[in-house]
Amino acid sequence: MSMVKMSNMKKVVTLPDLKEKFQAIFEDNEESLKIFGMTYTPQIKAYLIENNNCTPDDAKCPLGFWKRIESTDWYTNYHVTQDQNLSDTFFLDTSRQRIWILYSLLDVNQSDFLVKNWINNKLGLDRCWLTRNHLLHWDYPDSSWKQRGVGIKFSDGLYPEDEAANFSLKAWYGASRKIPQLVSVIDQAKENFAIHSVRWQKSNESSVTLSEEWYSQGKVTINRGTDTDEALLSIGEMATLYLQSIKDADKLKVSSLGAFELNFSQEIDINSFSTVVSKGIGDMRLWLVETETDGDFKRFKGVDLHTWDRIAIDVGPDYAYLTIPQKACVNAVPRIAAIQGEDNAGKISILHDGVEVFA
């Protein structure tokens, strides 16, 4: 995204400034956008970041460096080069401490790239890996939210590319009015594969006030908004929900020596799993050593390359037990579930002692 170098453009120094900037984007008002040096309307994106005792200064900034704005726990980036001024393109809300919200106004490809590098290069930071239940959080009776579409992904990543039963689908529910048979296809796909994204719309009487697409890697894109506070609240709601899930899972981990259980909708090839994880390759980013085999059941011990925390995984054809040492981070559980689900295991449910968690 090219931001015009404008010496007199308004900087974000307070939280109201930030909200004003977001509001200008929602209203797509040329004059308001110009005040903030924006020559066209960027899309607002946010990333939920799981943070293990990092301060913003420790964590550094995906682009430039952080400057605290005149509101507790909020930061903006400062990045000016000879050619461009990309300050005030990232904003960080650290008010929940364990779960940060990183807002971005950059082009999606540039933004995703910078955020990925930022997280991968900083031990202690991870994405929030939204489970199916998180992604479908607003799906309850009398909800003011409506589910408008779904993205489904299955890479069959344990097999060579030529043999993989790759499946990818992005469906807007409006299309089913034209092709009614689509409904059963989408429903079957949802039951067999992992949900990668869900599009939600919030309505007030007859008009849409907010349209968001949530992704399993903890990202949300705001496709349409009318009220900045309403948009920030919805993102904060998901961050708070995730924070509670992490706290609940932490409590289970500390109070018991038991394992988390992942149940898959797709049977996996355990030997292929062993080959992939023994090399520390693949999207799962697990480096494991096979320690025991009992028919179609294998035990592995190793490290989770996202954090280098220790991990033990016992894998059967359609399930896995995940054991995490007391000091390791429970964020590995939804991460492995999300990544393995989309890569090779399909729809995954996470349980502890028979009770669904990260729900």
Added chain:
Amino acid sequence: MPENEASIDLWRNTIQLFHKSSRFTGPFKALNFKYVVESPMLTRANGVDKRPDVIASSESGWFVLDLTTQLNSKGPKMEEYRAVDPSYLGQYDLHAQTSEPDLIISRLQPVNDGDYCQIIVKDTLQVLKSQFLNNIALKSKLEECNGLAINKLPDISIDLVPELKSQDIRLGLTNIVLQLFAPGCKGKTLMEIVDEGLGVLHDKVSVLEKHRLRDKVKDQLSLLIEEYLSGYIVFDGQVYKATEKFSDHPRIKEFIGIKLKEWSSQGQTTLSEYPHFHHHE
């Protein structure tokens, strides 16, 4: 199995009897028993400190569980546990009780311990001498679960326990060794490795037990460095750490994994079995 050497299987298969998955419901879990591990209790009469391996309580009653692979009778030790005062259960958020505890011994093979209930947790659950349990619900549930397959239960979040045999120590160290290759890892001291492996038990085992374990861990790591991952891991006198020979390449990782598997999966090993082994200091 040589005397005085425990097995992580014993711990895993016993602890999982308190848990539930989609494929297995442990008998203790079925009766809502909550448990604590290696937690101090006092006896009724004279307040003597006792630290059973596991204490568990539910609405139906409570019991003390001892895990052992020692081939001598645990009868005298179990009798001491009978005097443990239940008024301290609340301190561990366990269900309050007033009666004497039931006493259960968990083993991998039957040994004559006297008049105590014994559970054998090798591959299938065997329940012996359940007539000595006072808790009728517990007695009935354990008898019902006699013969239950327990060979594919989840792992537990402890890698090392005191008195492990050499092979189990190597298995328990596998993931700790891999952590040495983390970018920026400055290495781990022997005691750090032992404490990490013990997990929640690290401040609950005696100094003597910890030192014995430390010496065994040291021997197994020396074996690893000399015979399996020579050049990849060194001990610099203070810490075990990775060398620059390691690179983040799939083949290197696979090689290290293969070597760790060879190291951990071989049978009982002592250093003397390696004639070229020079003790690593």
